[in-house]
Amino acid sequence: MGETVKYLLDETRIPKEWYNIVADLPQPPAPPLHPGTKQPVGPADLAPLFPPELILQEVTAERQVPIPEPVRALYRQWRPSPLIRARRLEAALDTPARIYFKYEGVSAPGSHKLNTAVAQAFYNKEAGIRRLTTETGAGQWGSSLAYAGTLFGLEVKVFMVRASFNQKPYRKAMMEVWGANCVSSPSNETEAGRRVLAEMPDTSGSLGIAISEAVEIAAQNADTNYALGSVLNHVLLHQTVIGLEAIEQFAMADDYPDIVIGCTGGGSNFAGLVFPFLGAQLRGGRTVQAIACEPAACPTLTRGRYAYDFGDTGHLTPLVKMHTLGSTFIPPGFHAGGLRYHGMAPLVSLVQELGLIESRAFHQTACFEAAVQFSRTEGIVPAPECSHAIRAVIDEALRCKRDGVAKTIAFNLSGHGHFDMQAYLDYFAGKLQDRDYDAAMLDAALAGLPVVAA
Ligand SMILES: *Cc1c(COP(=O)(O)O)cnc(C)c1O
Numbered sequence: 546m547g548e549t550v551k552y553l554l555d556e557t558r559i560p561k562e563w564y565n566i567v568a569d570l571p572q573p574p575a576p577p578l579h580p581g582t583k584q585p586v587g588p589a590d591l592a593p594l595f596p597p598e599l600i601l602q603e604v605t606a607e608r609q610v611p612i613p614e615p616v617r618a619l620y621r622q623w624r625p626s627p628l629i630r631a632r633r634l635e636a637a638l639d640t641p642a643r644i645y646f647k648y649e650g651v652s653a654p655g656s657h658k659l660n661t662a663v664a665q666a667f668y669n670k671e672a673g674i675r676r677l678t679t680e681t682g683a684g685q686w687g688s689s690l691a692y693a694g695t696l697f698g699l700e701v702k703v704f705m706v707r708a709s710f711n712q713k714p715y716r717k718a719m720m721e722v723w724g725a726n727c728v729s730s731p732s733n734e735t736e737a738g739r740r741v742l743a744e745m746p747d748t749s750g751s752l753g754i755a756i757s758e759a760v761e762i763a764a765q766n767a768d769t770n771y772a773l774g775s776v777l778n779h780v781l782l783h784q785t786v787i788g789l790e791a792i793e794q795f796a797m798a799d800d801y802p803d804i805v806i807g808c809t810g811g812g813s814n815f816a817g818l819v820f821p822f823l824g825a826q827l828r829g830g831r832t833v834q835a836i837a838c839e840p841a842a843c844p845t846l847t848r849g850r851y852a853y854d855f856g857d858t859g860h861l862t863p864l865v866k867m868h869t870l871g872s873t874f875i876p877p878g879f880h881a882g883g884l885r886y887h888g889m890a891p892l893v894s895l896v897q898e899l900g901l902i903e904s905r906a907f908h909q910t911a912c913f914e915a916a917v918q919f920s921r922t923e924g925i926v927p928a929p930e931c932s933h934a935i936r937a938v939i940d941e942a943l944r945c946k947r948d949g950v951a952k953t954i955a956f957n958l959s960g961h962g963h964f965d966m967q968a969y970l971d972y973f974a975g976k977l978q979d980r981d982y983d984a985a986m987l988d989a990a991l992a993g994l995p996v997v998a999a
Contacts, residue, residue: 552794568608575866623709628794633922641951656960661783662693672832680755683882684716686774691725705731707750737859755860775811784817810942812890814959843876846904880968908979
């Protein structure tokens with residue numbers, strides 16, 4: 546059994562700038578299009594939803610974007626997060642691989658999402674906004690924005706996907722502790738919600754529906770903006786503090802990853818860890834093998850089409866070019882609520898198209914098996930989302946053992962699973978099913994993709 550080794554940075558080493566991969570890519574990202582005219586959107590189109598600074602960050606090609614001092618000051622509450630060598634897991638697997646994880650569960654809400662929530666709340670407060678609306682799947686994003694709202698004196702209203710709202714009452718309670726209002730989506734409070742309820746009263750909801758509800762309210766109220774917890778360029782940008790810190794921590798460890806791994810829902814925690822390493826590679830540094838891990842029940846990167854699509858079910862958002870299962874696709878029930886989105890971050894989609902990353906899909910029982918093995922060696926109970934990354938890590942470590950090669954593997958442990966213990970109970974009771982997506986629904990959803998001039 547190896548001893549636990551943590552690589553801890555002094556808080557003065559919290560990055561002063563976020564890293565923007567757009568500056569290092571061989572081609573620029575495709576522009577978002579207006580949902581009506583299908584022409585590239587301008588800042589004015591986004592102004593009803595986002596503050597000016599975030600709109601700028603959405604389109605900037607600058608390599609480095611300064612982190613405002615008040616945001617860095619708040620980061621000090623939980624950053625720099627530790628990089629931990631998983632020596633006991635290595636010993637249990639009897640692998641020559643060296644396994645490291647960056648642990649983002651140390652934030653108050655328990656995931657990486659607070660990295661962007663405090664930044665978004667800061668820019669909205671600066672722009673004179675009074676209230677934020679948002680969606681949440683598993684509740685990690687809703688609770689992160691609730692806390693960030695409290696820190697900056699902003700009201701927060703959260704539309705929580707019905708399936709999770711019923712499964713995870715303590716996430717709702719957490720949002721209320723931090724002063725937010727959380728309602729089950731689809732709700733009767735919006736046009737988009739009422740339309741879905743009329744058609745499908747028993748729906749379990751989806752992130753696409755919840756986004757429509759949150760966007761509708763923000764678009765109709767001048768004092769209210771919308772905040773998104775993943776997918777958009779500015780969200781991925783804020784998450785790069787993870788990888789920037791990890792690069793410094795690997796220098797302390799006198800090591801460097803051959804393989805970097807993250808789970809992908811909308812792509813933000815994956816990009817947060819991986820993009821700084823890809824940037825170093827694109828600027829002539831060492832090559833890393835980057836692996837995005839997703840659920841087989843919602844296989845956006847492995848089965849989706851790379852095309853322009855809406856970000857939401859109600860078709861209120863701009864069209865973005867991404868890997869998508871179609872905006873009407875609703876995945877079957879599974880426990881990683883944070884990975885149930887029909888689309889993928891345009892920047893993660895682009896780096897896959899450029900051959901810079903690969904993606905793999907996993908069934909949930911194999912993921913829970915990996916999460917339990919991790920927990921029995923390293924202690925931390927992972928969020929079900931992260932279990933997808935851990936599955937790939939263990940697979941790669943066992944491959945190293947078979948091949949007799951000692952690779953260095955790094956992964957993002959994006960959050961803890963303390964609010965997901967029901968999922969673990971279901972796993973132990975043998976109640977989890979490995980359900981595949983409905984192929985007919987996927988075909989129908991893809992057939993309904995918007996038509997856009999080439
Ligand atoms: C939300 C969430 C995810 C999925 O979102 P990404 O934008 O893909 O990171 C993954 N892990 C945790 C812990 C989450 O809360």
